[in-house]
Amino acid sequence: MPVSIKDVAKRAGVSPGTVSNVFSGNRAVKAELIERVRSAAAELGYETDRAASQLRAGKARVVAALVPDLNNPFFTSLIASIEAQVRDEGFDIIVASSHGDADEEARRLSALLAWRPAGIVIIPCSDEFASRNILADTQVPFVVADRVPSLFQGDAVTMDNIDAGTKAAEHLVALGHRRFVVAASTLKLQNIRERCAGIEAVLAKEGLAPPTLIEVGLDFDTATERLGVFMEGEQQASAFIALTNFATLGILACAHQTGLSVPRDISVVGFDDYSWMHAVSPPMTAIRQPVKQMGQAIWTRLRGHLDGRSEPASREKLTCELVVRASTAAPSSLGDTLRIA
Amino acid sequence: MPVSIKDVAKRAGVSPGTVSNVFSGNRAVKAELIERVRSAAAELGYETDRAASQLRAGKARVVAALVPDLNNPFFTSLIASIEAQVRDEGFDIIVASSHGDADEEARRLSALLAWRPAGIVIIPCSDEFASRNILADTQVPFVVADRVPSLFQGDAVTMDNIDAGTKAAEHLVALGHRRFVVAASTLKLQNIRERCAGIEAVLAKEGLAPPTLIEVGLDFDTATERLGVFMEGEQQASAFIALTNFATLGILACAHQTGLSVPRDISVVGFDDYSWMHAVSPPMTAIRQPVKQMGQAIWTRLRGHLDGRSEPASREKLTCELVVRASTAAPSSLGDTLRIA
DNA sequence: GGAATCCTGTAAAACGATTTACGTAAATCG
DNA sequence: CGATTTACGTAAATCGTTTTACAGGATTCC
Numbered sequence: 001m002p003v004s005i006k007d008v009a010k011r012a013g014v015s016p017g018t019v020s021n022v023f024s025g026n027r028a029v030k031a032e033l034i035e036r037v038r039s040a041a042a043e044l045g046y047e048t049d050r051a052a053s054q055l056r057a058g059k060a061r062v063v064a065a066l067v068p069d070l071n072n073p074f075f076t077s078l079i080a081s082i083e084a085q086v087r088d089e090g091f092d093i094i095v096a097s098s099h100g101d102a103d104e105e106a107r108r109l110s111a112l113l114a115w116r117p118a119g120i121v122i123i124p125c126s127d128e129f130a131s132r133n134i135l136a137d138t139q140v141p142f143v144v145a146d147r148v149p150s151l152f153q154g155d156a157v158t159m160d161n162i163d164a165g166t167k168a169a170e171h172l173v174a175l176g177h178r179r180f181v182v183a184a185s186t187l188k189l190q191n192i193r194e195r196c197a198g199i200e201a202v203l204a205k206e207g208l209a210p211p212t213l214i215e216v217g218l219d220f221d222t223a224t225e226r227l228g229v230f231m232e233g234e235q236q237a238s239a240f241i242a243l244t245n246f247a248t249l250g251i252l253a254c255a256h257q258t259g260l261s262v263p264r265d266i267s268v269v270g271f272d273d274y275s276w277m278h279a280v281s282p283p284m285t286a287i288r289q290p291v292k293q294m295g296q297a298i299w300t301r302l303r304g305h306l307d308g309r310s311e312p313a314s315r316e317k318l319t320c321e322l323v324v325r326a327s328t329a330a331p332s333s334l335g336d337t338l339r340i341a
Numbered sequence: 342m343p344v345s346i347k348d349v350a351k352r353a354g355v356s357p358g359t360v361s362n363v364f365s366g367n368r369a370v371k372a373e374l375i376e377r378v379r380s381a382a383a384e385l386g387y388e389t390d391r392a393a394s395q396l397r398a399g400k401a402r403v404v405a406a407l408v409p410d411l412n413n414p415f416f417t418s419l420i421a422s423i424e425a426q427v428r429d430e431g432f433d434i435i436v437a438s439s440h441g442d443a444d445e446e447a448r449r450l451s452a453l454l455a456w457r458p459a460g461i462v463i464i465p466c467s468d469e470f471a472s473r474n475i476l477a478d479t480q481v482p483f484v485v486a487d488r489v490p491s492l493f494q495g496d497a498v499t500m501d502n503i504d505a506g507t508k509a510a511e512h513l514v515a516l517g518h519r520r521f522v523v524a525a526s527t528l529k530l531q532n533i534r535e536r537c538a539g540i541e542a543v544l545a546k547e548g549l550a551p552p553t554l555i556e557v558g559l560d561f562d563t564a565t566e567r568l569g570v571f572m573e574g575e576q577q578a579s580a581f582i583a584l585t586n587f588a589t590l591g592i593l594a595c596a597h598q599t600g601l602s603v604p605r606d607i608s609v610v611g612f613d614d615y616s617w618m619h620a621v622s623p624p625m626t627a628i629r630q631p632v633k634q635m636g637q638a639i640w641t642r643l644r645g646h647l648d649g650r651s652e653p654a655s656r657e658k659l660t661c662e663l664v665v666r667a668s669t670a671a672p673s674s675l676g677d678t679l680r681i682a
Numbered sequence: 683g684g685a686a687t688c689c690t691g692t693a694a695a696a697c698g699a700t701t702t703a704c705g706t707a708a709a710t711c712g
Numbered sequence: 713c714g715a716t717t718t719a720c721g722t723a724a725a726t727c728g729t730t731t732t733a734c735a736g737g738a739t740t741c742c
Contacts, residue, residue, distance in 0.1 A: 002457070002480070004728055015692045020730055027731095028690065045478055047455045052728035056697050058531065062435075064495055069430070070421035073414050075676040080411035092452060094403075094435045111433060114388045116343070137386055220616045249620035256622040275561045276617040279590035281597040311607055345698055356722045361700055369720065393698035397727050547687095 001139055012040035023048055061091045063302060064112040066105065068125040070097045074245060074291065075123060078145070081295025091161065098125045100218060106131045108121070119302035120161060121145055127190045129167045130162050134147055135196065141305035147191055148315070154316055156315045157297045161191045162183070164287050164320040165198020168241045168269045171285070171322055173206055174329045177239035180211035183227060185245035187216050195243045212237060216247050221249030224257075231258050238331040240268040247271065263329035284325035290318050364389055365501045387605035395457070398497075400589045402432045404643060405453040407446065409466040411438045415586060415613055415632065416464060416654040419486070422636025423462065439466045441559060447472045454479055460643035462486055463578035468531045482646035484639050488532055489656070495655045498638045505628050505661040506539020507608045509582050510627070512663055516549055517671045520607060520678065521552035524568060524588035526559050536584045553578060557588050564591030565598075572599050579672040588612065589625070604670035614664055623667035631659050 008015040014033055021027045022037040029037075040046075054060040063086055066170040083093050096112055098276035102125060109131045112120060120142040124131065127149045135142050143155040172180070178255055184192045200210055214224035219264055227250045240255075242248035248270035252262070260266050262282055270277060273288035297316050304311040344578055350357040362368045363378040370378075381387075395401040404427055408416040424434050437453055439446035443466055450472045455462060461483040465472065468490045476483050484496040513521070523540055525533045541551055555571055557564035568591045581596075583589035589611035593603070602605050603623055613619060614629035638657050645652040 002728095005730095016728085017694095017730080018690085020728095021690090024730075030690070031689085035647060047451055049396070049457060049728055050455045051392045051395040051457065052697090053730075054697095055390070055396055056728080056730040057697085058730090060392070070424055071414075071418055073412075073417070076414070076417040076420075077412055079417075079436070080438065083411055083436070084440075087437070087449075090433055090452075092437065092456070094433055095420070095424070096428070096433065097421065108428075110388055111431075114391045115433070116392065171672070210708065220620070224620075226421070245732080249616050252622070253620040256620070271709075274617070275587070275590050276593075276615070276621070279561070279565075279597070280617070280621040281595040283591070285599070343698095346700095347698080357698085358700080358722065358724095362720090365700075371720070374721085389697055393727090394700075395727095396729085397698080397700040399700095399727075661737085 002049075005046070005048065007040045007044055008037065008046045010161065011044065012036045025335045029277060037190040058116075060115060060117050061089075062094055062115055062117045063091055063119045063121065064117040065093055065095045066098060066108055066112060066120065066122045066125060067095070068098050068105075069099045070095065071142060072245070074289070077291045078123075078295055078298075081292045082299060085295055085299040092280050100125045102126055102128060102130050106134060109134050113140060116140070118306060119143070121298050121302070123147055124149075126188060141302055143301045145294065145298055147189055150190055155301045157294055157301065158191065158315070158317055159289055159294075160317045160319045161194035162198040162201075164240075164289075165195040165200075165321065166202055167198075167322040168287055169199040171200035171324065172239040172241070172267060172269065172328060173208070174241075175267065175328060178208055178331075179237040180208070180239045180241065181214065181230075181237040181250055182211045182241050182243060183214050183223070184217050184243040185223075185247060186215050187213070192243055199241060211241070216250050218244075218246065220246050220249050220253075223247055224253045227251060227254040228257060231255075231260075238266055240266055242269065242271045245270075245272045245274070248284070261311075262327050264332055267331070269328060271321075276326060285325045285328040286323050288321045290320065293318055313324045343390075344387045346389070347383055347386070349382045351379065352385060353377045356644065363568045383504075386663040391435065397407060399457075401456060401458050402430075403435055403456055403458045404432055404460045404462065405456060405458040406434060406436045407449055407453060407463045408436070408459065409439050409441045409446075409464060411436065413433055413586070414615065415630070417490045418632045419464075419636055419639075423635045423640055426636055426640040433495060443467055443469060443471055447475060450475050454481060457481070459647060460484070462639050462643070464488055465490075467529060484642045486635065486639055488530055491531055495654045496642045498635055498642065498655070499658055500630055500635075501655045501658045501660045502535035503542075505630075506536040506542055506582075506584075507541075508661065508663040509628055510540040510543035513582070513608060513610065513669060514543060515551070515579040516608065516669060519549055519601075519672075520578040521549070521580045521582065522555065522578040523552045523572075523582050523584060524555050524557050524564070524592055525584040526564075526588060527556050528554070533584055553614065557591050559585075559587065560678070561587050561590055564588055568592060568595040569598060572596075572601075579607055581607055583610065583612045586611075586613045586615070589627070603668050605673055608669040608672070610663075610669060619666060626666045626669040627664050629662045629664050634659055 005016045005019050009019045018029060019037050021029050022034050065079050069075060093096055095106040098108055103124050115338050120140055120143055123146045143157060145157045148156040148158050187193055197337050203210060223246045231254045240251050242251050251268050255262055270284045270286035273286045277284035278288055346357045346360050350360045359370060361373050372612050382579050406420055410416060437449040440451055446466050454515050461481055464487045468614050470490050484498060486498045489497040489499050527532055544551060556572055564587045572595045581592050583592050592609050596603055603609055611625045611627035614627045618625040
């Protein structure tokens with residue numbers, strides 16, 4: 001029942017090769033025949049079989065994306081951005097999640113490779129990035145995004161994380177804050193460490209005490225739990241910086257639980273910029289990652305390798321932007337005292 | 342350089358057919374040969390080419406998902422749920438976005454069909470669902486999710502939207518609210534209309550005035566704009582129900598803008614349950630859609646058609662849950678007066 | 683005006699797997 | 713014990729494209 005190129009050829013009174021040329025545009029076909037083939041195809045409802053096409057042609061119009069978590073809107077926005085890029089050129093996207101596990105990452109990567117895609121974009125689940133060996137063995141162009149091991153050689157697109165940390169810290173210092181808490185997901189990740197470094201550098205330059213670092217884990221529940229334990233204890237910080245989306249939520253939830261008011265008692269800078277951040281009260285000051293540009297940069301890199309051109313590997317670094325809203329303000333008392341309710 | 346089944350066969354000293362049988366498990370192979378083939382494959386780094394496999398076998402281990410927007414976390418969570426289901430069985434997922442446009446939907450659908458996937462799940466961008474004709478012409482099993490035209494015949498998985506509306510309205514009525522505003526994305530969508538119907542039925546039963554309906558559109562910016570215009574005007578409502586995620590955000594943003602306090606001045610029930618909802622203050626009362634179960638239900642349906650079994654079409658309806666938090670409370674004055682700042 | 687070049691069509695050979703048809707050895711059966 | 717089935721291996725056909733090789737007619741070039 002599936003209609004093949006031969007059926008179309010027969011109906012249009014041409015050879016299969018000609019039909020192929022009409023659709024692929026690989027070789028010129030006379031206008032009249034193009035017309036005949038097109039209408040024959042339309043009548044039959046023919047659509048070229050991608051598996052067959054890809055098998056013969058050797059190149060697939062697919063790009064594969066492997067991310068740590070499909071529930072994390074940062075990752076899915078990135079996928080959305082890439083999708084918007086590639087669809088104009090007739091590419092499709094196949095997605096997979098490593099669920100934050102290195103072994104699963106390797107397995108999924110192999111599975112994706114089995115598609116012989118035109119390119120792969122991967123956001124590794126850890127800095128070890130053990131899977132890189134798998135990729136090294138293939139010919140498939142790939143770019144590593146967001147979490148890039150420091151001494152990685154290939155194509156990569158990241159944020160300028162040091163700068164992101166710097167901006168957040170400078171903003172709060174300028175407001176008059178002196179004691180900082182940083183809520184990081186985990187310091188095992190290079191990008192998180194860089195964000196911390198940016199913050200620490202600013203505080204050091206200003207002669208302030210280094211920030212209190214809290215590792216809050218990778219999901220909301222553990223984040224609130226760990227921050228909760230910390231905030232119950234007596235402490236003096238007035239400035240909180242979240243280094244991931246879930247850390248932002250964790251800080252907010254705990255502040256609410258312990259009866260601290262934002263920004264009166266504490267100021268908080270969130271990470272990632274989502275719609276809810278300017279809908280809530282107070283609207284959140286946050287560091288916005290240029291997700292869309294990231295998708296563009298990734299595709300540009302992949303695109304470069306596409307026609308067999310072997311471009312030199314490059315590392316691109318995008319800069320984040322601090323969006324100032326109302327969750328940050330000058331500390332209420334000069335002593336930076338924190339009131340626990 | 343790509344290593345094929347022949348290379349493995351040669352190295353293991355068997356025929357290609359045998360190698361195929363080892364990996365596909367289609368026919369029995371002696372333990373000793375399995376061992377030889379496996380290790381040969383491992384040494385060579387062989388992974389079976391899915392395009393070739395699929396071409397010959399006629400069936401693909403892929404399911405395609407077509408959603409209106411990859412930036413909407415409801416849709417991507419659903420994809421995440423489906424991914425979690427199918428990966429155990431060695432299926433991959435290919436995603437596409439219709440960007441809310443019916444023509445694009447049709448185009449993307451054809452493109453997806455060209456993969457000859459094992460199944461397709463589609464969340465239509467409108468009730469017209471013009472693309473259904475495309476699907477009707479194929480043999481590919483598909484299930485329509487979330488937005489299902491009322492007289493659609495095939496497999497479908499939806500929420501019990503009437504019940505969702507009912508729950509929200511009953512909750513607010515029980516708190517003592519008498520004047521309602523409903524923020525809907527657009528009444529063109531069947532599911533939205535059903536949610537409204539649920540609310541209206543409750544109010545009617547209680548002898549209350551029907552709710553004021555506002556169509557806020559499909560994204561955050563237009564939502565805040567339209568709600569803003571409305572809230573500036575004098576009105577008396579104390580109870581707000583959002584019917585989509587963006588409507589929730591719109592209400593919150595406008596309340597904040599016009600200086601209304603939640604839940605003191607107005608109560609609001611949000612739609613969809615995201616992490617941010619219990620992190621913000623006040624934590625939001627909301628209607629939670631069982632996204633995970635929805636993914637499971639979809640795969641169960643698709644799975645049923647997989648081995649050629651032709652099961653009867655069915656429509657599955659999942660029930661939502663009202664999560665009560667702190668954004669809803671009894672109205673402050675019995676007269677239901679709304680203070681405009 | 684003859685040779686070289688382009689243009690555009692067809693037939694047939696791939697691509698890398700699966701599957702069918704067949705063959706041989708071993709196991710089972712009456 | 714001879715006949716029949718089972719078990720398991722191989723060779724070759726096949727899936728639906730793309731691409732190569734070739735061919736005939738039109739064009740172009742000296």
